Amino acid sequence: AGDNLQDLKAGYILGATPWRQQVMQGAGVIAAVLVMAPILNLLLQAxxxxxxTPxxxxxxxxxxxxxxxxVAEGVFGAGLPWMMVGIGAVIGAVIIVLDEYLKATQANWRAPVLAVAVGIYLPLELATAILLGGLIAYYARRRNKASGTDAVVGQRHGMLFASGLITGExxxxxxxxxxxxxxxxxxxxTLGVELPSVIGLLVIAAISVSLYRVARTRE
Structure with a gap:
């Protein structure tokens, strides 16, 4: 549902008619079937x-x-830990109430339940990258507002740059x-040699600086 809404939103921004979007979504399904299966099999083998596994x-x-x-195995196998599901539902409700309170008080930060949920179930190595990207976006947006730069333009540039990083990886x-x-x-x-960890840190720093500079672009 979320992916479908994103497609419709993108089509609306581009001025596409609904029936053309449906046609292209059908073409996308066919293309995904033909492409994703061999790619996933390749990744599984590699x-x-x-x-x-061993x-x-x-x-x-x-x-x-x-x-x-x-979740599917638990539902169809009658082994779903309902206690944990209930605890998660209660936590989600509390987070929603907290987010609405922050919205009502016009706080500088929010706690959207989806973002919190993603941060909970994602592994630490993935959540750390998301946190770093969020901090870069936050400070770039603040600098854009302080300098009178169009924050929307900077945000779009930053999202395009980040999307390119994900796709390239x-x-x-x-x-x-x-x-x-x-x-x-x-x-x-493999290179056959073990590189020092500082090289990886320098690469991350260079990418972070580049992302910040792109998000600060004026045009």
Whole structure:
């Protein structure tokens, strides 16, 4: 439902008519069926997906898929921990009330229940990147407002840049999986040397600075 609403929103912004959007959504479903199955199979063979196995001890994380699978197995297998579901529902209700209170008091920050829920179930290594991106967006938006720059333009530029990072990371991961599967060697593309952790920190810092500068773009 959320994905469908995003598609309709994008089509509305671009001026597309509803029936044309439906046609393209149908084409998108067909394209996804033809493309996603072989790609997921490739990733499964190269890295593994979901729970770690002896063959793939560092399998790719799939938190949303794992969550949906657990819920489906619990519902159809009559093994769903209803106590935990009830506790989660109560926590969600409390967060909604808190968010409405923050909205009514015009606080500088909010607590949308979906964002909080995502932060709870995502692994720490993924949630940390989201937190860093949120902080960059927050400070860039503040600077844009202080300097009189159009905050909407900066936000759009930042979102496009971040979307490109996500897409690029996914494409690189798929490209790296091809030689791994073809050779049967998970270390076929390794450098053979262990690089210091500071290099990774420098790369993250460079990307963060670039994202901030893009979000501060005036035009």
């Amino acid at each position: 890295y593994g997906l979901g729970a770690p 063959e793939h001890p560092n399998a790719l994380l799939a938190p949303q898929a794992t969550l949906m699978a657990s 996914a494409l690189v991961g798929i490209g790296m999986a091809i030689p791994i599967v073809l050779s049967g060697n998970p270390d076929v593309i």
